[in-house]
Amino acid sequence: MLVVFGIIALALILFVTEWLPIDVTAILIMVLLMVLGADGVVNFTEISTAEGTSGFSNSATITVLAMLILSSGISQTGVVQIIGRKMSAFAGEDLDKQLLATIGVSGPISGFINNTPVVAILVPVVSDIAHKGKTSPSKLLIPLSYASMFGGMLTLIGTSTNILASDVSARLGAEYPELHAFSMFEFTKLGVIVLLVGSLYLMTVGHRLLPERVPVDEDYVTEYDIEEYLTEVIVDEESPIVGSTVADAIDRVAFDADILQVVRDGEEFIEPIGQKTIRAGDTLRLRADRPTVQQLVERETLTIDGGPETDAELEPDEIPDRTLVEVVVPRGSFLVGESLETSTFRQRYDATVLAFRSRGETVRSDMDERRIRVGDTLLVQAAPDSIDRLSQNDDFIVAHEPEEPDYRxxxxxxxxxxxxxxxxxxxxxxxxxxxxxxxxxxxxxxxxxxxxxxxILVTALAGVVxxxxxxxLKPTEIYDAVEWDVIFLLAGIIPLGIALEQTGGADLLGTLVAATGTYLPALGVLWVFYLATGLITGVISNNASVVLMLPVAVETADQIGANPFAFVLAVTFAASTAFLTPVGYQTNLFVYGPGGYKFTDFVRVGAPLQLLLSVVTVLGIDFFWGL
Structure with missing residues (x-):
């Protein structure tokens, strides 16, 4: 039991600190359980090799995999984007209508398509609604994420957490007859109430608590505060870089600088310009801080000539399409865990990163060595065709809809x-x-x-076929549609839940929590579990919190003589509605950067919502299923 608790503690530390990617952490958990298990060095965890790898063959893992593929198929048709654009036309410049459009689309749709891809699809749509409606995207993007969580609780397939909770409930049903796998609409009646109450909160109170982190009239240059990092220099005739290509002109190892544009005889050239030869008299637009520019001027015989101060000055008049966009890095992107230097991002997409946001911090210098994490938002300058390639790649979420989207x-x-x-x-x-x-x-x-x-496992796989x-879907797109880190996470934590049960850890924790039943009624203990699950999900992942909390919740219910299915539902709802932090739920990470949010914004809006829904959900469970 102590060994399993030690592995859980290690997993929590790695989840919170992100020293290792979550999928690697999951594999480490799996390895430790087996090495210290029945077929390993010592029989501490009681987990056999078959049980240690059972997460890969688990019906929940395979169902989630199939649902991710099905969601990708829906997104390829463009139906969600089309609905979003129609709602954009309805919203106009009225904030209430914009909120209604955002919530009205993301909530119901998330009940039938996994809510993570729904938010990924709608981030650019909602960003455009804000831009066209002269509203700060900060007012709409957190509501988008939260509404998708509400919608995820409408059906079994709304989120991977529901599918995993259903599987755990079915497994525990061998010992507790009251437990069973969820049916498709098992908790839809409560999910509708949560959706309506949560939506009403966002429409009336929530958006008033959200500051305008991205002012309506600000462009990217001002928003990312990069004016002092953008400079124009003129190439003198004696400069040693005359005759060099743009790619070779500046030694990136020695200088943290990028040539963004070349201006020659009044004509502006944007990416790809790597192989363009520099001539005397050219004006180079640089991304570099002042000390770096001064060093370049002293070393390369360049003359400072001011700098661009707005987006318009960075976007040539001859090119009508935008050349500056925000790009969000989702799970599964090849950029995750890499730096800009090691990922060859520039070379692949002929694009330059001017700045990026990471967990609320804006990074403007020394970007090449910074490790990129899930949810980071890059401010990218590239030619329109490169931006189109970025928007068509599942490795990125471009926070702007392409002018001519390629939907089926x-x-x-x-x-x-x-x-x-x-x-x-x-x-x-x-x-x-x-x-x-x-x-x-x-x-x-x-x-x-x-x-x-x-x-659902059978029908989902049949749906993939x-x-x-x-x-x-094309056959090759199946594998790209799967978020493999999520699959490995499920495969790794499922045996951890089994070990918690087999070693008596869940029973011990359940006994300790059940002690609160001396002072609280069963409804109060249920409420405590809801809040505890919500807090844990805020610092680890929703799937991990379900696996760890469900066995303990069931044991607690058994100890106090309550309905264990009610406790299963409380944990499931709490894990799927994680509002307090941007890192506990992936949809929050998707909107973190484009909304310009700070960590405290999620607490400010999410804490009252979490408390409100804790009361609504617990009372609803008691009313519909009883304690």
Missing amino acids: TEKIPHAAAIMAGVVGFVAVPWGAVGTTLAGLTGVGAFEAMSALSLP AMVATGV
């Missing part, structure tokens, strides 16, 4: 029918249908339907 709109009916089938075949009560038909017709064959059960067969 002709496949919308196919994708919609497939998702309806995935949901419908799970939701249909085949047993009741078979019994009814057998009674009406007297045909005994219908009685066989009573034994028919199509789990149908997506490829109908051309909604």
